[in-house]
Amino acid sequence: MINAFTIDVEDYYCLVRRHRLGCETPPSEAVDRCTRQLMDLLDRFRTKGTFFFLGEVARAYPQLVRDVAAGGHELGVHGFRHVPVYTLSPEQFRREIVDAKRCLEDLSGAPVVGHRAPAFSFRADTLWAFDVLLDEGFLYDSSVHPAAGVRYGWPGFLEDIHEMTLPSGRKIVEAPMSVVHFLGRTLPACGGGWLRHFPYGYTRWAMRRISKRRPVIVYVHPHEIDTEPAPEYFRRELAQAARAHKRHHRIQTRNRRTVMGKLEKLLGSYPFAPLRDVIGRALGRPLSTSVAEG
Numbered sequence: 001m002i003n004a005f006t007i008d009v010e011d012y013y014c015l016v017r018r019h020r021l022g023c024e025t026p027p028s029e030a031v032d033r034c035t036r037q038l039m040d041l042l043d044r045f046r047t048k049g050t051f052f053f054l055g056e057v058a059r060a061y062p063q064l065v066r067d068v069a070a071g072g073h074e075l076g077v078h079g080f081r082h083v084p085v086y087t088l089s090p091e092q093f094r095r096e097i098v099d100a101k102r103c104l105e106d107l108s109g110a111p112v113v114g115h116r117a118p119a120f121s122f123r124a125d126t127l128w129a130f131d132v133l134l135d136e137g138f139l140y141d142s143s144v145h146p147a148a149g150v151r152y153g154w155p156g157f158l159e160d161i162h163e164m165t166l167p168s169g170r171k172i173v174e175a176p177m178s179v180v181h182f183l184g185r186t187l188p189a190c191g192g193g194w195l196r197h198f199p200y201g202y203t204r205w206a207m208r209r210i211s212k213r214r215p216v217i218v219y220v221h222p223h224e225i226d227t228e229p230a231p232e233y234f235r236r237e238l239a240q241a242a243r244a245h246k247r248h249h250r251i252q253t254r255n256r257r258t259v260m261g262k263l264e265k266l267l268g269s270y271p272f273a274p275l276r277d278v279i280g281r282a283l284g285r286p287l288s289t290s291v292a293e294g
Contacts, residue, residue, distance in 0.1 A: 052116040114139070
């Protein structure tokens with residue numbers, strides 16, 4: 001089973017300041033530094049992955065985009081400013097993805113056909129978003145988390161990579177995030193906070209169970225491997241922030257020092273490829289032959 005290794009390229013300090021501390025700031029150098037560390041890690045294991053970029057990161061660090069593409073990795077869109085899709089109108093969502101897609105394609109010189117929504121924010125009430133993706137030339141999405149969650153989730157959604165027929169009659173491929181079943185519960189696994197908070201044994205157990213039925217989609221964010229001290233301006237702002245925001249920061253930085261070692265074990269134990277290639281294998285045909293218009 002060939003699995004997918006994916007990176008959601010977003011800047012932690014930029015998003016925390018915007019969504020929790022109430023101030024705008026450009027992406028920090030940390031996202032460039034940590035994304036390059038993930039590229040180096042993949043190179044060590046001769047593995048290619050899919051990098052879902054926020055448009056604002058691509059615009060701030062154009063050479064990073066060029067280097068990821070030159071390294072043979074797939075580029076995908078992660079929105080522009082990391083706004084949950086369920087808070088947007090169809091036209092607002094369209095602008096988020098069009099601006100990011102255009103930026104990535106201009107920098108790489110290659111078409112970008114994959115999308116992952118910020119915070120896995122595709123739900124039953126955002127079904128309209130798939131048609132917007134098709135309108136703008138996307139062939140696949142990887143935004144659905146097929147389990148109940150506090151901030152996201154679409155319980156009961158099909159867990160296999162599959163071609164969806166939309167109410168409009170059009171078709172698009174969905175590659176849902178990986179979940180594992182235990183004692184009647186559907187649990188997140190193989191990425192993000194679940195990789196960071198839990199021992200590696202949990203991820204290894206989930207990889208083995210999931211890969212018996214379908215490819216695993218591993219995901220990580222650049223900030224999850226960042227062990228450098230926070231910038232001074234951020235520490236000052238956080239000191240004045242509400243208790244809930246301080247708690248959020250503690251949770252988001254917990255166990256970061258363990259992540260690189262866990263990723264090294266994963267890459268040394270299982271085969272990975274860009275998500276587009278994994279989708280093609282799952283469908284039994286190249287992704288470009290998928291029907292994108294009804």
